[in-house]
Amino acid sequence: MKRHRLSTRIWHWVNALSLVILFMSGLNISNAHRRLYWGEAGFEAADAWLHVARFPGWATIPGHYSLSAARDWHLLFAWVFTLGLLLYIASALLNGHLRRDILTSRKEWRWAAIRADFAAHLRLDFQHAGGKYNFFQKLSYALVIFLMLPLMVLTGLALSPAMDASWPWLLDLFGGRQSARSIHFIVAWGLVVFLVVHVVLVLLSGPIRQLRDMTVGGSADEAA
Amino acid sequence: MKRRNLLVGLGAGLVAGCSKVGQSEPMQTLFDWSERLHNGAHRALGRKALAREYAPEDISPFFRGNGTIEPDGGAYAAHAAAGFADWRLAVGGLVRRELALSLDQLMVLPQRTQITRHDCVEGWSAIGQWTGPQLSTVLQMADLQPEARYIVFRCADRLNGAEYYESIDLEDAFHPQTIIAHRLNGEPLPVRNGAPLRMRIERQLGYKHAKYLTGIEAVASLEGIGRGEGGYWEDRGYQWYAGI
Numbered sequence: 001m002k003r004h005r006l007s008t009r010i011w012h013w014v015n016a017l018s019l020v021i022l023f024m025s026g027l028n029i030s031n032a033h034r035r036l037y038w039g040e041a042g043f044e045a046a047d048a049w050l051h052v053a054r055f056p057g058w059a060t061i062p063g064h065y066s067l068s069a070a071r072d073w074h075l076l077f078a079w080v081f082t083l084g085l086l087l088y089i090a091s092a093l094l095n096g097h098l099r100r101d102i103l104t105s106r107k108e109w110r111w112a113a114i115r116a117d118f119a120a121h122l123r124l125d126f127q128h129a130g131g132k133y134n135f136f137q138k139l140s141y142a143l144v145i146f147l148m149l150p151l152m153v154l155t156g157l158a159l160s161p162a163m164d165a166s167w168p169w170l171l172d173l174f175g176g177r178q179s180a181r182s183i184h185f186i187v188a189w190g191l192v193v194f195l196v197v198h199v200v201l202v203l204l205s206g207p208i209r210q211l212r213d214m215t216v217g218g219s220a221d222e223a224a
Numbered sequence: 225m226k227r228r229n230l231l232v233g234l235g236a237g238l239v240a241g242c243s244k245v246g247q248s249e250p251m252q253t254l255f256d257w258s259e260r261l262h263n264g265a266h267r268a269l270g271r272k273a274l275a276r277e278y279a280p281e282d283i284s285p286f287f288r289g290n291g292t293i294e295p296d297g298g299a300y301a302a303h304a305a306a307g308f309a310d311w312r313l314a315v316g317g318l319v320r321r322e323l324a325l326s327l328d329q330l331m332v333l334p335q336r337t338q339i340t341r342h343d344c345v346e347g348w349s350a351i352g353q354w355t356g357p358q359l360s361t362v363l364q365m366a367d368l369q370p371e372a373r374y375i376v377f378r379c380a381d382r383l384n385g386a387e388y389y390e391s392i393d394l395e396d397a398f399h400p401q402t403i404i405a406h407r408l409n410g411e412p413l414p415v416r417n418g419a420p421l422r423m424r425i426e427r428q429l430g431y432k433h434a435k436y437l438t439g440i441e442a443v444a445s446l447e448g449i450g451r452g453e454g455g456y457w458e459d460r461g462y463q464w465y466a467g468i
Binding site: 020021024029030032033035037040041042043044057058059060061062063064066067068069071072073075076079159160161162163164165166167168171177178181 | 232238240242266269276284344345351426460461462463
């Protein structure tokens, strides 16, 4: 039994690449109109709730301001990201990965257990018996996979005038197109926070082994 | 500081790679393929779906003008001074009956009024009430020939020295919300919003909604018009299908 299934490993890296390209091309798109609004409409400075900084070329795809090229990248990798996420969630439901490794049990929610897990994190001890992932790990993976990533897909779809015609509930769900655009922006930065914490924790918990296992699989026993 | 340098280095590497790869033939093919996939997926989800229509209280107090906000040249200024009394909309190309319609002739056709949201490719949105005849009415009067596949819109304005133009397929041309608008919020179109006539193509982004409309042309192919990509912005790298 491998530590990470083939489907998990393929999705992990395809998704990582897609998210980086989507984020960096998204920063280029953000440079086209650097204000965020709530509700359906908005274009004036006075209506904005946030004035966004101009993102520098080294952080954007492509490396110079080009809304058309950035949209090409963003809209192509939106397909890779969305289809990958759908396939991954479907396979995680079917093969038991979700139930076995991601869903938390009632006893993990006891205050003493949460405190113990938190204390273990402070000692940089991430190896927990009885399950592949620890409590906070399960919570953050569930938050990303079942809330943040689907929110990126749905708020992205709500920006499309053709999708809004076919699926008007998208506008009702987010309270309007400009609200969806704001949420798209906020959750994107939330994913950056996840990425930073994720990478730091990998670095603290044996990065060579972690990278090897997420690429070639690793062994389940070694991980426990 | 070091970590920041590493991040900048990684970012710059990816950016340089993507900028180069982005211009390569296979990548351009993938981008085109993704554009067609969007178009196909949107058609599959709702061929006849209508864009949301809003209530009068949702109308934006001021409707921003973008792109050309006042066409250059004496001819347009003279038309504007005369209240566009001599403005003609030419309907031609692959039609059985060519037309040259005045504003008065367009105004006696059945009219549609709709309060819709305008989404610019840059990211902003504005809500306005538009009035005008449906494009389908005018196309039926002109009687399209069977070879016609696209409708091209000719405009009076030039951007950076080139004529503005746009094009849509027949699916959008015969969509009930595709109208030739001559009024915004109950008033004649302001110059910045495309006076005297502009297109509304409600399921696509703003650059498709050609302003200062002078002609409607039915064609079998977009080749040989402008640089052949189907529109002013399309000739400069933007996607022809702008439903997203």
